[in-house]
Amino acid sequence: MASIADTASAPAADSTAAEVAAYLKSHEHKSLLRFITCGSVDDGKSTLIGRLLYESKLIFEDQLAALEADSKKVGTQGGDLDFALLVDGLAAEREQGITIDVAYRFFHTENRKFIVADTPGHELYTRNMVTGASTADLAVILIDARKGVLTQTRRHSYLVALMGIRRVVLAINKMDLVDYSQEIFGRIDEEYRDFARQIGLHDITSIPLSALKGDNVLVRSEITPWYDGAALMEHLENVEVGNNSQSRPFRLPVQWVNRPRHDFRGFAGTIAGGAIHPGDRIRVLPAGTESTVDRVVTYDGDVEEAVAGESVTLTLKDEIDISRGDIITPNNNPCAVADQFETTIIWMSEEPMLTGRTYLLKIGAKTVSATVAHPKYKVNVNTMEQLPAKTLELNEIGVVNIGLDQPIPFDAYEDNPETGSFILIDRLSNNTIGAGLLHFALRRSQNIHWQALDVDKDVRATQKNQKPCILWFTGLSGAGKSTIANLVEKKLYTMGCHTYTLDGDNVRHGLNKDLGFTDADRVENIRRVAEVSRLMVDAGLIVLVSFISPFRSERRMARELVEEGEFLEVFVDTSLAEAEKRDPKGLYKKARAGQIKNFTGIDSPYEAPENPEIRIDTGSLSAADAADAIVDHLQKTGFVKAR
Amino acid sequence: MKELTHLQRLEAESIHIMREVVAECDNPVMLYSIGKDSSVMLHLALKAFYPAKPPFPLLHVDTTWKFQEMIKFRDETAERLGLDLLVHINQEGVEQGVGPFTHGSQVHTDIMKTQSLKQALDKYKFDAAFGGARRDEEKSRAKERVFSIRSAQHRWDPKKQRPELWRLYNTRMAKDESIRVFPLSNWTELDIWQYIYLEDIPIVPLYFAAKRPVVERDGTLIMVDDGRMPLKEGEVPQERMVRFRTLGCYPLTGAIESKADTLPGIIEEMLLSKTSERQGRVIDHDASASMEKKKQEGYF
Numbered sequence: 020m021a022s023i024a025d026t027a028s029a030p031a032a033d034s035t036a037a038e039v040a041a042y043l044k045s046h047e048h049k050s051l052l053r054f055i056t057c058g059s060v061d062d063g064k065s066t067l068i069g070r071l072l073y074e075s076k077l078i079f080e081d082q083l084a085a086l087e088a089d090s091k092k093v094g095t096q097g098g099d100l101d102f103a104l105l106v107d108g109l110a111a112e113r114e115q116g117i118t119i120d121v122a123y124r125f126f127h128t129e130n131r132k133f134i135v136a137d138t139p140g141h142e143l144y145t146r147n148m149v150t151g152a153s154t155a156d157l158a159v160i161l162i163d164a165r166k167g168v169l170t171q172t173r174r175h176s177y178l179v180a181l182m183g184i185r186r187v188v189l190a191i192n193k194m195d196l197v198d199y200s201q202e203i204f205g206r207i208d209e210e211y212r213d214f215a216r217q218i219g220l221h222d223i224t225s226i227p228l229s230a231l232k233g234d235n236v237l238v239r240s241e242i243t244p245w246y247d248g249a250a251l252m253e254h255l256e257n258v259e260v261g262n263n264s265q266s267r268p269f270r271l272p273v274q275w276v277n278r279p280r281h282d283f284r285g286f287a288g289t290i291a292g293g294a295i296h297p298g299d300r301i302r303v304l305p306a307g308t309e310s311t312v313d314r315v316v317t318y319d320g321d322v323e324e325a326v327a328g329e330s331v332t333l334t335l336k337d338e339i340d341i342s343r344g345d346i347i348t349p350n351n352n353p354c355a356v357a358d359q360f361e362t363t364i365i366w367m368s369e370e371p372m373l374t375g376r377t378y379l380l381k382i383g384a385k386t387v388s389a390t391v392a393h394p395k396y397k398v399n400v401n402t403m404e405q406l407p408a409k410t411l412e413l414n415e416i417g418v419v420n421i422g423l424d425q426p427i428p429f430d431a432y433e434d435n436p437e438t439g440s441f442i443l444i445d446r447l448s449n450n451t452i453g454a455g456l457l458h459f460a461l462r463r464s465q466n467i468h469w470q471a472l473d474v475d476k477d478v479r480a481t482q483k484n485q486k487p488c489i490l491w492f493t494g495l496s497g498a499g500k501s502t503i504a505n506l507v508e509k510k511l512y513t514m515g516c517h518t519y520t521l522d523g524d525n526v527r528h529g530l531n532k533d534l535g536f537t538d539a540d541r542v543e544n545i546r547r548v549a550e551v552s553r554l555m556v557d558a559g560l561i562v563l564v565s566f567i568s569p570f571r572s573e574r575r576m577a578r579e580l581v582e583e584g585e586f587l588e589v590f591v592d593t594s595l596a597e598a599e600k601r602d603p604k605g606l607y608k609k610a611r612a613g614q615i616k617n618f619t620g621i622d623s624p625y626e627a628p629e630n631p632e633i634r635i636d637t638g639s640l641s642a643a644d645a646a647d648a649i650v651d652h653l654q655k656t657g658f659v660k661a662r
Numbered sequence: 663m664k665e666l667t668h669l670q671r672l673e674a675e676s677i678h679i680m681r682e683v684v685a686e687c688d689n690p691v692m693l694y695s696i697g698k699d700s701s702v703m704l705h706l707a708l709k710a711f712y713p714a715k716p717p718f719p720l721l722h723v724d725t726t727w728k729f730q731e732m733i734k735f736r737d738e739t740a741e742r743l744g745l746d747l748l749v750h751i752n753q754e755g756v757e758q759g760v761g762p763f764t765h766g767s768q769v770h771t772d773i774m775k776t777q778s779l780k781q782a783l784d785k786y787k788f789d790a791a792f793g794g795a796r797r798d799e800e801k802s803r804a805k806e807r808v809f810s811i812r813s814a815q816h817r818w819d820p821k822k823q824r825p826e827l828w829r830l831y832n833t834r835m836a837k838d839e840s841i842r843v844f845p846l847s848n849w850t851e852l853d854i855w856q857y858i859y860l861e862d863i864p865i866v867p868l869y870f871a872a873k874r875p876v877v878e879r880d881g882t883l884i885m886v887d888d889g890r891m892p893l894k895e896g897e898v899p900q901e902r903m904v905r906f907r908t909l910g911c912y913p914l915t916g917a918i919e920s921k922a923d924t925l926p927g928i929i930e931e932m933l934l935s936k937t938s939e940r941q942g943r944v945i946d947h948d949a950s951a952s953m954e955k956k957k958q959e960g961y962f
Contacts, residue, residue, distance in 0.1 A: 038926075038930070039926035039927070039929055039930045040926060042929075042930075042933075043856060043859055043860070043926070043929065046856055047667060047669070047856075047860065048667055049667055049668045049669075050665060050666075050667065050668060051666075051667075051668035051671045051672070120805045121805065121825075122804040122805045123797050123804055123805075123847070123848065124798075124804060125797070125798045125848070125850045127850070127852065131668070132668040132850075132853070134848055137804075146825055147825070149825075149827065150825045150826065150827050153827040153828045154827075154828065260665075265664070274678070274681045274682060274685055275681045275684060275685045277711065277713070277714050278714075279713050279714035279715070283713060285713075287681055287710075287711075288681075289674060289677075289678045289829065294664075316712070316713070317709070317712070318708060318709035318712040319709075324664070326664050326666070328666050328670075328671060328674055329666065329670070329674050330673075330674040330675075330677035330678050330681070330710070332712070343685055367825055379834070381830055381832065382830075383830075384682075384685065436828065437828065437829065440827070440828045440830065441830070442827060442830045442832060444832055444834055449832070449834035449835055449836060450822075450824055450832075451824040451825050451826075451827075451832045454825070454827045
């Protein structure tokens with residue numbers, strides 16, 4: 020435990036007040052620079068950040084005491100201060116000696132506050148680097164002077180360029196180990212510039228450094244007289260911060276509608292580009308309605324101008340309908356609206372991306388359903404080579420087309436990262452599983468009006484004297500799904516109903532004969548069946564679908580394709596032991612013998628329904644009784660008329 | 663071109679985070695600890711929803727051992743701003759007579775703070791709770807997300823934390839899960855004080871130096887705030903000019919000797935200080951990974 024803090028020397032009250040006031044005044048005008056550091060442990064990255072914190076006097080005595088103790092215990096500098104220990108956070112990774120997540124560090128100088136996103140350089144951690152880069156104005160890429168431009172240097176630079184960071188500092192570190200050689204520095208600098216140009220990075224500043232010895236970190240070192248550029252800290256203090264967000268067209272993604280009383284309706288959000296003033300003419304997307312800005316409201320009073328980066332509230336002259344997720348734009352410079360895009364996706368989940376599965380996509384303040392197509396290609400981040408791919412795995416990056424369930428306003432990422440970036444969320448785990456950049460729309464949504472037909476679903480259903488629906492039978496192989504579905508269809512037919520049954524046999528042999536049994540193919544299999552079922556419901560039919568359909572999210576996707584109430588999940592509940600005992604087609608035996616791969620219940624999971632509309636316990640109900648119960652349910656719920 | 667200052671950028675970010683929670687969560691709450699960070703967080707909430715009032719209540723988890731001046735400030739603040747203030751006390755702990763002098767800092771903090779907070783969150787079924795924690799406070803916090811998912815048992819699982827890119831925060835959660843949200847993540851102690859100064863935000867007078875009765879124990883100055891503090895043999899409270907850099911339970915919060923009785927004075931002292939603000943907190947002085955362990959258990 021540290022001792023009681025020193026009593027601060029008692030300053031004369033008046034001069035203190037004046038001095039501190041002056042100090043605070045100067046700090047009112049401090050700017051903020053967010054940067055990311057890329058490099059591996061071996062490049063001395065943690066040492067460099069530790070050094071920056073230490074040199075900017077942000078290490079307190081108690082922290083220094085802890086550092087001294089830690090340096091002796093687990094340090095790698097033979098008992099000298101190991102600055103890396105200052106920044107390697109969680110206990111587990113400190114022991115492993117690698118950083119495995121993004122850490123944010125803070126320091127400040129007279130002119131600037133800095134936020135450093137410290138990300139590890141290991142190949143597996145693309146995810147972390149992309150995360151750190153998404154909010155950075157500048158990247159510091161570390162190179163070990165002894166090793167020069169390595170594969171990982173190219174990887175880091177590619178990711179930096181991909182995420183739209185334009186300014187790079189090439190920190191050529193460990194110069195002390197190459198005798199501060201100007202020649203080596205020049206060679207690395209040249210080689211790097213050649214490469215950087217190819218990936219579109221042009222604003223490069225190379226600095227010869229020794230983070231360990233402190234050379235060219237804070238001030239220029241005498242040991243490199245041949246270097247006439249700025250030291251790292253000097254450069255960071257003076258480099259121009261502004262991205263060009265204020266010179267972009269005005270964008271306000273509406274985050275929240277503020278209605279404290281009936282005569283005030285404000286649209287709150289953080290300005291994602293440009294500037295806005297009272298009197299500006301605006302257009303609201305996707306609706307396309309127009310109005311004029313009345314007031315720009317803040318807690319500190321109305322303002323005459325608000326710019327990109329500020330969180331404000333707008334009121335308009337006209338009462339038009341605006342909700343969360345809409346974007347307010349200038350009437351003469353609106354963003355585009357579309358529902359299909361080419362994107363780059365960075366996959367961040369252990370579970371691979373599944374083509375055809377619907378994920379939630381959050382862009383700005385809007386969340387929609389998105390379906391991903393097969394990747395056009397994935398990118399080898401080490402060589403930038405384009406490779407064919409069926410899916411994306413953890414930390415893979417690919418170009419993928421996506422389709423949304425509704426059109427959204429957007430800009431291309433390169434035009435505006437804030438209105439052109441999105442995250443993908445898994446519907447079941449709720450995890451953020453991917454991040455993406457929008458490139459361009461595949462078609463303009465204006466062109467895809469559904470043909471409005473006079474003969475619609477209601478008319479067709481009335482003609483058939485029934486309410487259309489999907490009876491979705493799910494359960495293990497051998498549970499009795501098809502047997503029960505057949506009995507139900509027979510009963511409905513005799514009652515004069517119009518039905519159709521989709522099952523593995525009539526679909527796998529035709530429509531889906533190109534699909535196998537991998538997880539991705541199973542998802543696609545169900546997606547097609549669900550889409551066909553939807554068309555049949557639209558045709559007015561009662562559709563019986565009999566598929567193992569092991570994944571909850573696909574069944575949910577099918578449910579969401581049709582109107583509420585039209586999807587009835589029938590869980591044919593049989594234990595695995597019982598199904599395996601019955602084994603009507605001998606499949607379990609083969610699966611156990613390893614002759615069939617990815618067999619549900621054996622080496623592929625079955626996710627039982629949580630709230631099925633109908634549950635059939637085959638242990639207590641015969642197939643005929645089960646069919647009766649289902650038809651009974653359809654009568655009670657009004658899908659078919661009781662006769 | 664109008665260049666935003668660092669405080670303007672931090673303010674806009676915090677406001678954005680708060681609005682996102684209100685737009686996406688069903689039942690948010692602001693954990694109000696009465697300290698300077700809470701004061702700043704509350705001020706930002708007033709800004710975020712203006713002219714509406716913040717559309718959520720404040721929750722104070724009262725360990726019953728807070729400084730009396732804190733409680734007075736808390737009640738006056740809620741009254742002045744017309745906000746809904748919920749105060750939760752762990753009654754079981756009170757009945758068992760749990761306190762820092764009798765049970766030690768660890769047991770007291772666990773029962774009256776950590777467990778009590780969980781009780782309150784369960785009682786009101788809050789799905790999102792704003793907290794004033796900052797990443798610069800402690801090494802293990804440097805990697806904390808702005809939106810931090812907690813299990814139904816309020817536990818923090820480092821493996822379940824989601825990547826946060828751009829300004830896109832994922833607020834989706836399963837039933838009974840909740841989110842802790844830290845709008846001040848990117849603020850430093852200096853930012854907080856500068857902002858309090860510039861915006862003229864009211865703070866508890868304990869931050870300013872004044873003559874207060876203290877005793878010195880194990881190198882820490884403890885203020886005798888009420889009659890519950892048992893004095894050891896030979897201990898006589900002395901009137902000394904002291905103030906506090908952080909506020910918590912009075913028996914667990916060390917004072918520093920100081921003459922800084924104005925905001926500029928405090929800021930100057932902080933700029934010259936050689937110790938971090940957490941140094942005054944008695945509970946942090948365990949092993950160096952202790953904050954991380956407390957966080958996993960559900961301590962904020």
